[in-house]
Amino acid sequence: MTGWNVNIIKNNISRALDLDIKSKKVHIIAKKIYYNWAKNICDFLKHPIISKDKLKERIELVGLENLDKALQKGKGVVIFTAHIGNFEWGACRIAVEGYKIWGVSLVRENKLLNKFFESYRLSKGLKTLYINKMLNVFKILKDNGIVAIPTDWDPTNKARVYNFFGKNAIIPDGSVKIAMKSGAPLVPSFIFRKGKYNHLQVIEEPVELIHDESLDSETLLNKNMEKMIEVLEKYIKENIEEWELFHDIWVDS
Numbered sequence: 001m002t003g004w005n006v007n008i009i010k011n012n013i014s015r016a017l018d019l020d021i022k023s024k025k026v027h028i029i030a031k032k033i034y035y036n037w038a039k040n041i042c043d044f045l046k047h048p049i050i051s052k053d054k055l056k057e058r059i060e061l062v063g064l065e066n067l068d069k070a071l072q073k074g075k076g077v078v079i080f081t082a083h084i085g086n087f088e089w090g091a092c093r094i095a096v097e098g099y100k101i102w103g104v105s106l107v108r109e110n111k112l113l114n115k116f117f118e119s120y121r122l123s124k125g126l127k128t129l130y131i132n133k134m135l136n137v138f139k140i141l142k143d144n145g146i147v148a149i150p151t152d153w154d155p156t157n158k159a160r161v162y163n164f165f166g167k168n169a170i171i172p173d174g175s176v177k178i179a180m181k182s183g184a185p186l187v188p189s190f191i192f193r194k195g196k197y198n199h200l201q202v203i204e205e206p207v208e209l210i211h212d213e214s215l216d217s218e219t220l221l222n223k224n225m226e227k228m229i230e231v232l233e234k235y236i237k238e239n240i241e242e243w244e245l246f247h248d249i250w251v252d253s
Contacts, residue, residue, distance in 0.1 A: 005246045009033055012245055016165050016236055032241040036193060040086040040244070047089075048123045052096040055124060059093040060194065063203035067094070067146075070185035070206050076141030078182075079189045079203075080175040082152040082232055083245040088121070090191035090201050091148045095125035101146040102129040102137075106155040131156055134174070141182045148189070149175040152232060153247045161251055162225055165233055168251045176224050179209060188231045192239045207231065 009030045014021040017029075050058070070077045079094075079101075081087050091103040103121060107130050108114050118128045129136060129147060137147050154172035162171045179186040185206035194200040209224045236243050 006030060008246060008248050011248070011250065012243065013240060015167050015169075015250060016233075016240060016243070018165070029241055033244055036085070036242050037244045039193075039196075040089075043086055044088055044120065047092075047120045052124060055089070055093060055096055058197065059089060059191065059199040059201050061093055061097070061201050061203070063189075063205075064097065066203050066205045067099070067187060067189075070187050071144060071146075073183070073185060074144055075182060076144050076184045077146045077187050077206075078141070078175050078179045078184045079146060079148040079187050080151040080228060080232075081148060081189050081191075082236060083150055083243065084190055084235060084239050085192040085242045085244075086199060087150060087191060089199065090189060092121065092124035092126045093191070093201055094146065094148075094189075094203075095121075098125075099146055100127075100140075100143070101125075101148060102127045102140055104129050104131060104134075104147065104149045106130075107132050137178055138182055141178075141184045147178070149178075151175050151228065152236070152245055153249060162222075162229060164229060164249070169249045170251060171225070171229065171232075171249070173221060173225050176209070176221065176228055180211075180220065180224060186228065188235075190235045190239070192242050204231070 010021050010026050013026045013029050019026050067077065081090065091101060095101050103126050105128050121128055140147055151172055154170060159170045159172040161168050164171055175186060186209060187206050188204040189202065191199050191201040207227050210220060212220065
């Protein structure tokens with residue numbers, strides 16, 4: 001395996017697991033990541049022809065009661081996830097249950113490509129919220145909708161440096177800021193493979209954010225980011241062979 005993205009994948013693995021980037025284990029995991037990534041691409045291309053019922057069969061959903069309980073507050077829900085597994089399908093799996101959900105997406109220069117991804121998501125009821133129109137997120141939450149945000153890479157290049165696996169990394173804090181400002185529960189949800197064709201999706205209870213008026217806003221944000229990052233690290237470590245992050249997030253690499 002050669003190429004800049006392979007080196008980035010190996011670097012991500014080595015930093016998450018604290019391994020030598022040249023080790024055989026890192027190489028084996030990197031190969032498995034590419035293999036799983038290829039399967040996810042195939043799944044996504046078949047997306048429009050798979051029925052909603054078939055999608056439900058392919059993805060076992062655990063913890064839906066946690067989402068329902070969070071929505072009972074009436075302030076919407078901010079779901080945070082990572083580039084683990086087929087996260088596009090993860091958001092669609094929630095959509096086919098009848099929930100009002102938007103997936104945050106980067107804006108591509110090619111408008112036809114944007115429409116392509118939009119149409120594929122909409123075939124299962126998932127709407128798209130572009131990162132250049134994030135102010136709409138508060139209207140969605142006010143209407144008790146759900147917004148799903150990958151939180152291990154920032155395409156806007158505006159994120160700050162946080163401690164991630166004991167190293168300095170650029171991690172987006174938008175999901176935490178939105179949850180703190182809106183009062184919406186911050187809910188972890190991750191999807192990973194369960195055999196060759198099927199998946200398991202987990203929705204956890206909301207992260208208990210700190211709301212302490214004696215602390216300044218910067219301290220509050222940092223403390224709540226630590227809570228979110230702890231969950232991210234757990235799921236990435238447990239599913240490292242599906243961490244398909246082809247971006248360099250480390251500030252000293």
